Amino acid sequence: MSDHEYIPKSNFGKWFNDRLPLLTLANHLTDYPTPKNLNYWWTFGGILTFCLITQIVTGLVLAMHYIAHADMAFDSVEHIMRDVNYGWLIRYIHANGASMFFLAVYIHIFRSLFYGSYKAPREIIWIIGIIIYLLMMAAAFMGYVLPWGQMSFWGATVITNLFSAIPLVGEGIVTWLWGGYSVDNPTLTRFFTLHYLIPFLILGLVVLHIWALHVPGNNNPIGIDVKKPSKDTVPFHPYIVIKDAFALLMFMIVFAFFVFYTPNILGHADNYIEANPLVTPAHIVPEWYLLPFYAILRSVPDKLMGVIAMLSAIFILAALPWLDTSKIRSAVFRPLYRQFYWILVADVLILGYVGAMPAEGLYLLIARVATAYYFLHFLVILPILGFKERTLPVPLSITEPILGGSSNLAAARDDSRLEKLK
């Protein structure tokens, strides 16, 4: 993918690289030409990689002390918190790490929505990203079940019961998922297994995600195709590495704040009560990062339709590259889309808020309006906007608006003019 052939300097390097071209790969990753106008919203890819590694490492350590058994799981988590050396720290990093992971992924997704990063030729990157997001939700949900507290148990009951909405085979599927007639020990052990597996699936998909990214290269804030390598790009190392590292440090400050000052604020007190199959907590809510979808589920009065609406809200994202008919990527040049974008951000935040509130009265009404708008945005507004919107003129290169140049397209497209700029 680099434009030049890489030849290692040392003889051993040559010998090794001829047999396994790892050095070519390393060279590709360091020299990788990156648009020079990437802003801090582009640093979340690196931050997410950090989050994944953190979850895998802390998870591995927790698994050395945790016991996946309905009679012992709750106590083993308390054992980690009280007895294991630094167990409290490792568990708080893991538990808050999940929230930080979702915080970063939501910023990453909304960055993509703003700058049109999902559009051709990056559809596959986007779809792999959506699959990763789905797996993250599955991993987070199953991880939350493992401490075997009240929220663990009832969250697992409610979410697995979503499958019972499927006509005819639904009940059979739920029994199969549970390995019994209710959430119980067989459910816990299989959730533990899958919770352990999924991060490694995500890791594999991250490799594909980056591979697919490195074919067309990064999108950028003005959303134009960039000639690589050129005046418009900088090598990944050291420029982007330093920028990513700085952003990561800032992110870790936020992360550390939660871990050390308010480690339980994102959880639920009910989960410090051991699971009891006879009593449902008065107010069941999922973790904050699932609330918008939970609000959509509850806003539909029919069981099956509610489940379908909730799943559609996620899967509709995979169709986004084809629902958005505009050829212009970046919202910077789409004055109308920019407004609808912020309305969508507000809509999702509102859904998140009402998802945490009881499903009755005014909250239910707001949830219904917000749910309707969510689908309206993707199914009606985006397809029409691509045809109706008057977009602003898009610069021909990243350098052009800064260094000036003729607005005459024919002159500007002349390569000799670009040569003169060099």
Added chain:
Amino acid sequence: MSEKKTERRDFLFTATAAVGAVGVGATVWPMIDQMNPDASVKALASTEVDVSSLNPGKTITVLWRGKPVFIRRRTPDEIDEARAVKLDDLKHPEKDEDRAKNPEWLVMLGVCTHLGCVPLDQKGDYNGWFCPCHGSHYDTSGRIRKGPAPTNMEIPKYEFVNANTIKIG
């Protein structure tokens, strides 16, 4: 080349693919079926409950197959209320007479048919049960009256072994 004749090789391809498909199926099914309830789970199929100390207007909750079962000794008012309801008013029409063979005793799975929470006793708009999770209201016969749940709370198989003992399952 224009006319394709069935050859020995075509037969071998088809036969190999068929054997392969059966082999894959035979290997995959045990992998799937191992997740279904195992013999030890199925063995816990019935529970006997002593209800002699239960007074009218009281409910006890017992665990059967990992699920709560409500046993309620209903008051005459509750029975009258349940039996007075017209079937047309019900989302899932069932007669109270069919749900409680012995009108004084209502035995049912204490599991909301929406997403499986345990409804609260003596709550809701119909004096029966109310599910705190997503707001389903049930009447004194455990029938769904309002909210997202699609069906009435399930009546398990049960019988009176003697005057004081109910066997569930």
